[in-house]
Amino acid sequence: MRKPGKRRAVPGADPPRVAVNHTGDAVATAGATAVTGHRGPAPPRADDDTRHIAVRVSGSGPAIATAPGAFAVSGQMTIVRAPREPAPWPHQVGVVPGRAHCFRDRAEARRLRAAMEGGGTAVLSQVLAGMGGVGKTQLAAEHARTALQDSEVDVLVWVTARDRISVVAGLAQAGRELCRAEQEDPLHAALAFLAWLAPKANALPCRWLVVLDDVADPDDLHGLWPPTSPHGQTLITTRRRDAALTGHGLHLIDVGLFSATEAQDYLADSLTAHGRTSPADQLTALAGDLGRLPLALAQAAAYLADSGATVPAYRALLADRATTLADLAPDRLPDDQDLALAAAWSLSIDRADTLRPAGLARPMLHLAAMLDPNGIPHTVLTSRPALAHLAAHRTNAQTPADTAEEPAPVLPGDAVRALRALHRLSLVDHDPDHSHQAVRIHQLIQRATRDTLSPAGYGRIALAAADALAAAWSDIERDTALAQALRANTAALTACAEDALFEPDAHAVLYRAGRSLGEAGQAAGARDHFERLAAATRHHLGGDHHHTLAARHELARWRGDAGDLAGAAAALAELLPDRQRVLGDDHHGTLATRHELAYWRGVAGDPAGAAAALAELLPDRQRVLGNDHHDTLATRHNLASFRGVAGDPAGAAAALAELLPDVRRILGDDHPDTLATRHYLASFRGVAGDPAGAAAALAELLPDVRHILGDDHPSTLAARHELARWQGEAGDPAGAAAALAELLPDRQRVLGNDHHHTLATRHELARCQGEAGDPAGAAAALAELLPDRQRVLGNDHHHTLATRHELARWQGESGVW
Known part of the structure; x- marks a missing residue:
């Protein structure tokens, strides 16, 4: 294919022309310029760009200047501009944002200075990245101003880089001011400036700093990155954390929130500047409410100054969900800020x-x-x-909202x-x-x-x-x-959207969070959670709603587990007729309350009564729920256990041995209830006269419980307790005392000092110390335990009576009364 060549002029032909005819009058008023005809220069010829096409003007009107300073031309006017001289150094291009009121010299500013000191020996491009409102632009502006004022740079270029057009325009302006770039083509001028920045042999070195502020998209900088130079530095601020902004030759500096001290000092200084003061604790609390975000602190201080509101009043507005962030914006934004916090x-x-x-x-x-x-x-x-x-x-x-398409x-x-x-x-x-x-x-x-x-x-x-x-x-x-994180997230959701969680009923996650607390050993926390939930369900749904009754049930259960055994039984006794009236006798909720009431009566000191109530409940659960239902299995388990506590340990062991294969078949080997059945079966075998067998079974159980539930689960701690107990009964009281001494701080940490399981470990530890040859130590520990058991369980509880019995025994053994 032939390449097109230049057109040749035809010998003897007239040169091409531009004809301009009858262009009217040129009338110029004061200070104006008017031209009628053609204003040049003439366009170049297509066949030779070194020659211009002839321009012929005819019939142009008169030129009329009507006032001093006016200039009018008729015909053709050609203007050839003299080239603009480059600006002398030092020189600044673009407007650096002003220094914010009460500007803080932060750790990030010091890191930036350290990174950029040394010119070519340091990383040449620094990227200040962080969420909107942390003060990236202010940090960059302070650095830029200081560098220019301290004569560290010859040329400072500040470019607002929110889109590619802005980047090109800012660099083009630098090209026009510093290297004679033409203004008609911004991209060409921008590229000319970037080329000018590149180091050149035998040229006077220019120390430059280019700031690209608020880069919104790394693609906007494609082909527009300032060059690498031993004399130049690039500083970028951005909310972006793309790999393109953290690659080779780029050093990322994360800009975070104010520290607690910085936030409090900023608020104090800002209010003082407006003649206001507030106690330090109020400022600390407000800074915490605002998450120590610099933009939020600045606008809060401006709002307080403008409105005259107190810090507590502002915090109350901030906590009110009916108040939006837009409502809390000051009438005039401080520090020439562009956006209110709500739009940031x-x-x-x-x-x-x-x-x-x-x-x-x-x-x-x-x-x-x-x-x-x-x-x-x-x-x-x-x-x-x-x-x-x-x-x-x-x-x-793309799917229309009014179609059935998924x-x-x-x-x-x-x-x-x-x-x-x-x-x-x-x-x-x-x-x-x-x-x-x-x-x-x-x-x-x-x-x-x-x-x-x-x-x-x-x-x-x-x-x-x-x-x-x-x-x-x-x-x-x-x-x-994970469970702790889920509970924290449930609490956060409840705090900001409680009403929604009761539409139309109480959401299941509210109950799951409370049970999770209890299962983690935080019985008091579970009790407090369900106390709040019971009040909330009563408020939102009414006293007779089945979810309100369920919350009351859970509250009573965890009240007992937190140590108030009699209070749990009393609360359940009060709840039962309400559930029977609202739900009916055969409702699973009613049956659950009967079960829980019997359990806490037994734990509170009436194991025979508990066994009788559970024996009465079992056929109802079998009839309503079936033999293989989880709740039916639970009733069989507790019935056997309380029969054992009431004086028939061999019968309890036999019943649990009969239950275990059913639990394994229905729930599986790793279910907590299967582990619990193994635990109680081993313990009652020990009570029935086989301590060595009990210890062996518990030693086999403990690693399974640890693996499935974790070291701090209450069931793991219980298995450790029973294993130590039966090791002592089997002939190793010193080993048992050592194991219980190791267990006690774990139970205190997980369950609390007043939990009945913690008290049981103290009792067993004292008894084993006596059996191991330290009767005086046993007596002293039991004397210290007795008032705690009396306070928590009551004087007549069988555990309290057991402690009184052991105390008397070891006082007698030691001769100390």
Whole structure:
């Protein structure tokens, strides 16, 4: 294929022309310029760009200047501009933001100075990254001002880099001011400036600093990165944490929140500047409420100064869900800020929602906004309910809302990528290596996100979060750290959306969180949880609602486990007729209260009465629930146990031996109730006269309990206690005392000093010390234990009586009364 060549002029032909005819008058008023005809220079010829086309002007009107300073031309005017001289050094291009009121010299500023000192010997490009509102721009501006004022740079270029057009425009302006770049082509001028920055042999070195502030998208810098130079430095501020901004030649500096001291000092100085003072404890509390976010602190101080409100009054408004962050914005934003706090993250959310998988970042943020800001487990945000929420509420979903077509499914990997999108925009911190606290989010981002929701949307998302928490909770808690994180997230959800969790009934996650506390050994915490839940269900649903009755049942149960045995029995006795009246005699809830009432009467000191009540209950549970139901098995277990406590240990052992294969068949070997049946069977064999067999069975059980439930589970601690007890009974009291001494601090730490199991360990430890040859030590320990058992259990409880008996025995053995 032939390449086109230049067109040749035809000899003798007239040169091409531009004809301009009849252009009218040129009238110029004061200070103006007017031209009629053609204003040049003439365009170049197509066949030879060194020659210009002739311009012929005819019929142009008169030129009329009507006032002093006016200039009018008729015909053709050609202007050739003289080249602009480069600006002398030192020189600044762009406007550096002003210094914020009460600016703090922070650790990040010192890290930045240290990183950028040394010019070419340090990493040349620094990236200040962090969530919106942490003060990245202020840190960069302070560094830039200081560098110019201290003559550390010859050229400072400040570019607001929120999009590619802004980047090109800022660099182009530097090109025009510093290297004679043409203004007609901004991209060409920007590239010319970047080329000018590159080091050149035998050229006078220029020490430069280019600041690209608020980079919204790394792609906006494609082809526009300042060059590597021993004399130059680049400083970037951004909310983004993409790999493209942390690669080779880039040094990331995470900009975080104020420290507690910095936040309090900032508030104190800001208020003092407006003639206001507040106690230090109030300022510390306010800083905590605002998450020590610099932008929030600045706007709060401005609001307090403008409105005259007190710090406690402002905190009350902030805690009121009916008040939005927009309501708390000052009338005039401080420090030339562009956005009120409520809008500080909206652009980041919009951009995150465009990242793959498109449309999932926003609904994922909605879920995270309802949960614990200090850590949300991965399993919650990738659970089935969470995935269903993402699929149903994908932003700009293609499925019309009014069709029956199912939305495209969302997979767990999609949910993780949505979290990564939010992480890249600094809206959340996503750390998959810490799966139980994989997602952290600032409390004000949560608040601003929730403020955008409609009432219906708020309730819907709260229920989706509750469903996700419930789905992440296993029936058997083997992972205590995960259980603790789930409880914290349930508490956070309840704090911000309690009303939604009672529509239409009390959500199951509220009950699961309380039971989790108790199962972790925090009986007092479980009691307090269900006390609040009982009040809340009564308020939202009424006293006779079955969920209110269920909360009362759980409250009584954990009240007993926390040490108030008689109070638990009394509360259950009061609840039973209400359940019978509302639910009926055969309702499983009524049967459960009968079972629990019998149990706590037995634990409180009436094992024979408990056995009689359970014997009466068993056929009702078998009839209503069936022989293989979990509750029926539980009644058989407790019936056998209380018969043993009431004086028939051999019969108890036989009944438990008969129960064990049924429990294994129905529940499995690893179920906690199977482990409990093995535990009680071994103990009653010991009471029935086989201490060595009991110790052997418990020694076999303990590693299974540890593996399945964990070292700190109450059932593990109970197995350790019984193993030590029967080792002592089998002839090794010293070994038993050593094991119990090791167990006691664990029970005190997990269960508390007043738990009846902790008191039982103290009793058994004292007894074994006596058996091992220290009767005086045993007597002293039992004398110390007795008032605690009397206070917690009462004077007539059989455990209290046992302690009095052992105390008398060892006082007699030691001769000390």
